[in-house]
Amino acid sequence: MKTPFRIILGLFCLLVAVWLVMPTLVIIPMSFNEKKSLAFPPSGFSWQWYENFFTNPDWLASFFNSLRVAGLVAVAATVIGTLAALGLSRMKHSGAGLLRAILITPMIVPGVVLAIGIYAVYLDYQLVGTTTGFVIAHTMLAIPFVIIAVSASLEVFDVRLETAAASLGANRFTTFRTVTLPLIAPGILSGLLFAFVTSFDEIIVALFITSPYLKTLPVQIFTSITRDADPTVTAVGTIIFIATTLIISAGLIISSRSKRS
Amino acid sequence: MSQTSQISTAGGENPRPAGGAPASRRRPWLAAYPSLLAMPALLLLIAAMGYPLLTVTLRSFSDPAWGLQNYVWFFSTPVNVTVLWRTFSIAAWVTIVCVIAAYPYAYLMTAVGPRMRLILILCVLVPFWVSGVVRTLAWVILLQDSGIINSLIRLLGFDGVKLIRTQTGVVIGMAQVLLPFMILPLYSVMRGIDLRLVQAARSLGARPSRAFLQVYLPLSLPGVFAGAIIVFILSLGFYITPALLGGPRSTMLSTLVQSQVLSLLNWGRGGAMGVVLLVATFVLLALAAPLMRQRHKQASRS
Numbered sequence: 355m356k357t358p359f360r361i362i363l364g365l366f367c368l369l370v371a372v373w374l375v376m377p378t379l380v381i382i383p384m385s386f387n388e389k390k391s392l393a394f395p396p397s398g399f400s401w402q403w404y405e406n407f408f409t410n411p412d413w414l415a416s417f418f419n420s421l422r423v424a425g426l427v428a429v430a431a432t433v434i435g436t437l438a439a440l441g442l443s444r445m446k447h448s449g450a451g452l453l454r455a456i457l458i459t460p461m462i463v464p465g466v467v468l469a470i471g472i473y474a475v476y477l478d479y480q481l482v483g484t485t486t487g488f489v490i491a492h493t494m495l496a497i498p499f500v501i502i503a504v505s506a507s508l509e510v511f512d513v514r515l516e517t518a519a520a521s522l523g524a525n526r527f528t529t530f531r532t533v534t535l536p537l538i539a540p541g542i543l544s545g546l547l548f549a550f551v552t553s554f555d556e557i558i559v560a561l562f563i564t565s566p567y568l569k570t571l572p573v574q575i576f577t578s579i580t581r582d583a584d585p586t587v588t589a590v591g592t593i594i595f596i597a598t599t600l601i602i603s604a605g606l607i608i609s610s611r612s613k614r615s
Numbered sequence: 616m617s618q619t620s621q622i623s624t625a626g627g628e629n630p631r632p633a634g635g636a637p638a639s640r641r642r643p644w645l646a647a648y649p650s651l652l653a654m655p656a657l658l659l660l661i662a663a664m665g666y667p668l669l670t671v672t673l674r675s676f677s678d679p680a681w682g683l684q685n686y687v688w689f690f691s692t693p694v695n696v697t698v699l700w701r702t703f704s705i706a707a708w709v710t711i712v713c714v715i716a717a718y719p720y721a722y723l724m725t726a727v728g729p730r731m732r733l734i735l736i737l738c739v740l741v742p743f744w745v746s747g748v749v750r751t752l753a754w755v756i757l758l759q760d761s762g763i764i765n766s767l768i769r770l771l772g773f774d775g776v777k778l779i780r781t782q783t784g785v786v787i788g789m790a791q792v793l794l795p796f797m798i799l800p801l802y803s804v805m806r807g808i809d810l811r812l813v814q815a816a817r818s819l820g821a822r823p824s825r826a827f828l829q830v831y832l833p834l835s836l837p838g839v840f841a842g843a844i845i846v847f848i849l850s851l852g853f854y855i856t857p858a859l860l861g862g863p864r865s866t867m868l869s870t871l872v873q874s875q876v877l878s879l880l881n882w883g884r885g886g887a888m889g890v891v892l893l894v895a896t897f898v899l900l901a902l903a904a905p906l907m908r909q910r911h912k913q914a915s916r917s
Contacts, residue, residue, distance in 0.1 A: 363719055363722070363723060364723070366719050366720075367719055367720050367723045367735070370716045370717075370719075370720045370794075371720075371735065371738040373716070373791055373794075374738050374739060374741070374742050374791060374794060374795075375738050375741055375742070376753075376757065377742070377745070377750045377753030377754055377757065377791065378741055378742065378745050378750070378753065380753050380756055380757055380763070381745075381749060381752070381753050381756075384756060392755065392756050392759070393759075393761055394756055394757070394761075394762055394763050394766075434655045434656045434659060435656060437652045437653070437655060437656070438652060438653040438655070438656035438657075440649070440652050441649045441650055441651065441652025441653040441654075442649075442650075442652075442653055443649075444649035444652075445649050445650050449650065450650075453650065453653055453657070456657070456660070457653065457656055457657065457660060459660075459664070460660070460664055462848060462849075462896060462900065463664065463668070463852075463893065463896070464851060464852025464869065464889075464892045464893065464896055465852055465854055465869070466852065466854050466869040466872045466873055466889065466892070467668070467671060467852070467872065467889035467890075467892055467893050468664065468667065468668070469873075470671055470872060470873075470876045470882075470885055470886070470889055471664075471666075471667025471668050471669075471670055471671040471889075472663070472667045473876070474667065474670045474671065474674065474882065475666055475667045475670055490659070490662070490663050491663055493659060493663070494659055494660060494663035494664055497656050497659070497660070501656070551744065554746075555746045555747055555748075557747065557748055557855055558854050558855065562877070572746065572747075572748045575746075575748045575749065575752070576748055576855070576859075579748070579751075579752050579755065579859060580858075580859070587749070587752055588752070590749070591745075591746065591749035591752060591753070594745075594746050594749060595744075595745050595746075595749070598744045598745070598746075599744065602744055
């Protein structure tokens with residue numbers, strides 16, 4: 355490769371990298387802004403937006419709602435999605451491909467169309483603004499991510515290990531618990547994280563099925579941006595970013611450790 | 616399911632006859648029908664996605680009266696047709712921007728050492744785990760009239776540009792959100808390209824540009840197609856970014872659906888728009904499916 359070409363390529367990619375990362379990097383300094391404005395650059399230094407987040411009941415309530423919903427969704431989607439991934443991996447006929455494609459459609463269906471449909475159904479069944487309603491919708495949206503993550507770890511899983519365990523007299527449940535489960539655990543764990551993040555971050559369906567009594571954090575962020583441009587959102591954004599970075603790093607460390615052992 | 620049929624499947628599946636214990640009597644049954652394990656997921660999908668989508672479709676034909684009037688209204692109102700056209704053109708622009716930005720980036724990822732590659736991958740993944748709403752807020756800060764980008768442009772001695780509440784702003788924000796969906800499939804295809812083929816072309820006298828155009832580019836096209844289809848389809852349904860970064864002149868179909876249903880309580884018209892969006896998405900997927908399958912075949916052949 356010629357050097358001028360390399361330089362142009364490098365500069366272009368640097369620009370793309372800046373474009374990708376800049377929105378994240380801009381939020382963090384903005385969260386320490388002294389003024390109540392979203393103008394860049396921020397001036398001064400203050401913790402007031404963090405303080406506001408931890409003292410304002412609206413923000414706190416929506417945060418705990420999101421945590422509760424995402425926690426329930428992570429468990430439900432991981433169990434249902436892992437079962438589905440196991441079933442799909444053991445299906446031998448061509449139906450498996452079709453079934454997998456069907457189960458992954460929630461990722462592709464336009465969010466607004468899904469949202470108005472869910473809203474219509476929830477109005478009939480009094481599920482608007484309920485935890486049950488949120489958990490059902492978000493679990494459905496999170497299952498594809500669990501299926502993809504668990505399927506990926508099942509693909510590298512050696513089925514002969516199960517046969518070996520069975521030939522040594524283990525019954526199917528013992529085999530699953532002591533052989534299969536530990537080996538696909540990293541996939542299940544990353545599915546769990548994906549499901550949690552999917553629910554915690556989901557906004558379009560949440561905007562439709564929300565109520566004054568049950569708002570999730572993204573809905574609160576959205577209304578705050580559209581109504582009053584409250585800089586507290588920058589503090590919330592920074593907290594979420596740091597929290598997710600920690601969770602994902604932990605996930606990466608766990609999966610790399612289990613790969614080594 | 617009768618007792619005998621269970622035992623007979625067990626006999627066919629397993630050379631050892633199933634024992635008398637109740638626990639072991641159930642296992643051949645699941646082993647014979649592994650698809651049963653996927654049933655909870657399928658049932659939830661039918662209840663939480665299928666039923667709602669069916670409701671929307673039915674209402675588009677039945678609200679306020681049975682017939683096609685909502686569709687006739689949709690396609691005979693110039694504003695709607697403009698928005699439909701704009702939705703496709705914004706999706707096309709986002710896809711083009713993503714291809715242009717992702718191709719060199721993915722190429723560089725295959726050409727650098729492991730440490731540099733990790734940095735490049737992190738740059739792609741970081742936006743992935745920042746909340747979508749928060750990221751769009753960041754774009755509001757960056758694109759506003761007194762924002763960083765405009766300050767930079769002024770610093771260079773040019774007049775400021777209107778970015779927020781414009782189509783350009785929407786494309787910049789959406790492409791940033793969707794770029795990882797383009798880079799990752801492209802990278803996975805490029806990583807599999809045998810660079811010796813390019814070297815062979817060069818040793819046979821091809822100039823670098825010709826070796827690239829005739830050898831490397833065609834081999835990488837499946838990745839471009841896969842990424843472009845995903846980006847285009849996801850762009851069609853975007854709601855948050857256009858709602859926050861766009862103005863009245865960059866409304867997309869999603870916003871129209873939302874306002875028909877939530878503000879005007881017009882389920883029939885909103886439903887009809889939703890169905891148009893849904894059908895467009897699935898038609899594109901159906902068109903793209905053969906391309907994707909070809910890619911899989913190529914991947915399994917190599």
